[in-house]
Amino acid sequence: MKTLLEAIRPTTFLEPLKLRERLGLDLTVATETFQHTGSFKFRAAYNSALNANGDHMITASSGNFGQALALACRMLGKRCHVVMPDTSAQVKIDAVRGFGAEVVLINTKQVGREERVDQLMEEFPGAYRASPYDDDHVIDGNASLGDEIAAYGEFDVVISPIGGGGLISGISKALCNAGHKAVLCGAEPLLGNDAARSLASGRLIRNEQEPMSLADGARTISLGNRNWEIIKDGVSEIFEVTEEGIREAVFRYFLDANLKVEPTGALTLGAVMENRSDFEGKRVCCVVSGGNVDAKVYAGIVAGSSLQG
Amino acid sequence: MKTLLEAIRPTTFLEPLKLRERLGLDLTVATETFQHTGSFKFRAAYNSALNANGDHMITASSGNFGQALALACRMLGKRCHVVMPDTSAQVKIDAVRGFGAEVVLINTKQVGREERVDQLMEEFPGAYRASPYDDDHVIDGNASLGDEIAAYGEFDVVISPIGGGGLISGISKALCNAGHKAVLCGAEPLLGNDAARSLASGRLIRNEQEPMSLADGARTISLGNRNWEIIKDGVSEIFEVTEEGIREAVFRYFLDANLKVEPTGALTLGAVMENRSDFEGKRVCCVVSGGNVDAKVYAGIVAGSSLQG
Numbered sequence: 001m002k003t004l005l006e007a008i009r010p011t012t013f014l015e016p017l018k019l020r021e022r023l024g025l026d027l028t029v030a031t032e033t034f035q036h037t038g039s040f041k042f043r044a045a046y047n048s049a050l051n052a053n054g055d056h057m058i059t060a061s062s063g064n065f066g067q068a069l070a071l072a073c074r075m076l077g078k079r080c081h082v083v084m085p086d087t088s089a090q091v092k093i094d095a096v097r098g099f100g101a102e103v104v105l106i107n108t109k110q111v112g113r114e115e116r117v118d119q120l121m122e123e124f125p126g127a128y129r130a131s132p133y134d135d136d137h138v139i140d141g142n143a144s145l146g147d148e149i150a151a152y153g154e155f156d157v158v159i160s161p162i163g164g165g166g167l168i169s170g171i172s173k174a175l176c177n178a179g180h181k182a183v184l185c186g187a188e189p190l191l192g193n194d195a196a197r198s199l200a201s202g203r204l205i206r207n208e209q210e211p212m213s214l215a216d217g218a219r220t221i222s223l224g225n226r227n228w229e230i231i232k233d234g235v236s237e238i239f240e241v242t243e244e245g246i247r248e249a250v251f252r253y254f255l256d257a258n259l260k261v262e263p264t265g266a267l268t269l270g271a272v273m274e275n276r277s278d279f280e281g282k283r284v285c286c287v288v289s290g291g292n293v294d295a296k297v298y299a300g301i302v303a304g305s306s307l308q309g
Numbered sequence: 310m311k312t313l314l315e316a317i318r319p320t321t322f323l324e325p326l327k328l329r330e331r332l333g334l335d336l337t338v339a340t341e342t343f344q345h346t347g348s349f350k351f352r353a354a355y356n357s358a359l360n361a362n363g364d365h366m367i368t369a370s371s372g373n374f375g376q377a378l379a380l381a382c383r384m385l386g387k388r389c390h391v392v393m394p395d396t397s398a399q400v401k402i403d404a405v406r407g408f409g410a411e412v413v414l415i416n417t418k419q420v421g422r423e424e425r426v427d428q429l430m431e432e433f434p435g436a437y438r439a440s441p442y443d444d445d446h447v448i449d450g451n452a453s454l455g456d457e458i459a460a461y462g463e464f465d466v467v468i469s470p471i472g473g474g475g476l477i478s479g480i481s482k483a484l485c486n487a488g489h490k491a492v493l494c495g496a497e498p499l500l501g502n503d504a505a506r507s508l509a510s511g512r513l514i515r516n517e518q519e520p521m522s523l524a525d526g527a528r529t530i531s532l533g534n535r536n537w538e539i540i541k542d543g544v545s546e547i548f549e550v551t552e553e554g555i556r557e558a559v560f561r562y563f564l565d566a567n568l569k570v571e572p573t574g575a576l577t578l579g580a581v582m583e584n585r586s587d588f589e590g591k592r593v594c595c596v597v598s599g600g601n602v603d604a605k606v607y608a609g610i611v612a613g614s615s616l617q618g
Binding site for chain 2: 014017018021033034036037071091095098251254255259260290298299303305
């Protein structure tokens, strides 16, 4: 049974020359696009499956966490159920099944995702209910990325995407433990700016509905409670990125860094591009959370950009 | 003045799980997409500029070598002229200029590329004529990638793209020097299969005209003489890849490895996919030469693939 550090692939640090010169910024990218299953979620999922009691994990996820948990369970010899809407892209369903998990498709008009997980938890009393962010093992799993950033070098600012807050809370914990001096910032879609509003008001605020941002990894109603407790003290600022800013950042990575990123992963560069002066003269580390994006969506962004140069 | 090894970025090794499972092969990717200027050519160009007499380099290139030489000369404080067809994409012209080189645009219907370089060499007698492949410093620069592959681990087969032969001859030299046991193979477009025909016949054969493959880095008339001398003994087999195979490999990297590659860089995976049984049970290292591809071409490949799963 591999430990977390044996199971994960270390992050890939890039210092893309063209992008740095284009923006005139001292930019380093820590990209999780080459992590197993294509996103940082594998760190969280593996650590959760490794530490959970029992040999059966159940979660609801239509995105990266489902794939990550499926692979983690396969590696650890655990059974895994993933609840997914029956409208999920076939390629995502196939990916979860491909890693050996049992997919439970639901019609979300008839039953909620968490309600279906409740039913499964009743059916399988020994199973562990895996949360993609509001879970200490998840946060500790993600902290392994923060450890790598702290070990890589000196940064003045580290900036991470925010959805449910699992990644940034892990990074915060790690930077704090390492005594790293970087200021930690977040980047979330303007369309779903609950984290920015929460940080500004000092209390956890929820979106009224799932925000339909292109950054589908950040379509969360609110931060998790455990995540908020860390974020409210550990995060200095949260940038709200426009949809156009997300698209431009995806394209910039394509053109100036040869890096394929998913829209959620591009939030941090979008924040930097939309707030350039805040980062001038600073050593900036942009975290890219993952690279899994629908082929047609990606092609549309790359071919449709107005920034062809 | 940085040495070659100080100037280059080490290659990025990936062992992409989804791709390995999809193909059922023990596949490692050595990707130069994150090398400075986005392709292995920077290794060649830097070593050439570092070792050339004088402080002025002249070359003809509409592709990756021009950008690479421009950056190398900027780093080494040398003057640089790059002859480019006036039909080159503006983004490529801008990239070469952006690195500080002087671009000489020509109408190829009126003057040949090498003819225009001849004229410049007369105008600037102290300048060095830089060849993108048929040059010992270029081969030695590319050998640095072979050194990294040899140091990374044991492989049964290493497979490299072939255009003019600069990359594969460098890798051959390095693997030989290291006493590495891997069989070295090449991958070139079926549309321009001069290298395969040369290897089969034992003598250097030229294409009758520039082959219009999607793999624009392999649109060469023939191997260089210095390259052929190394290839004829050091390379075991050259696979001829169809245009459809190149497109499918670009898409597979996109979907199963989150890796943006240019068509020339995808030749090796194309060869593996089209000749899968040859690689079964072997530890295979696929070299990806670079990632610079026109946005609309790439979007067309990604959106147009029939392999959506």
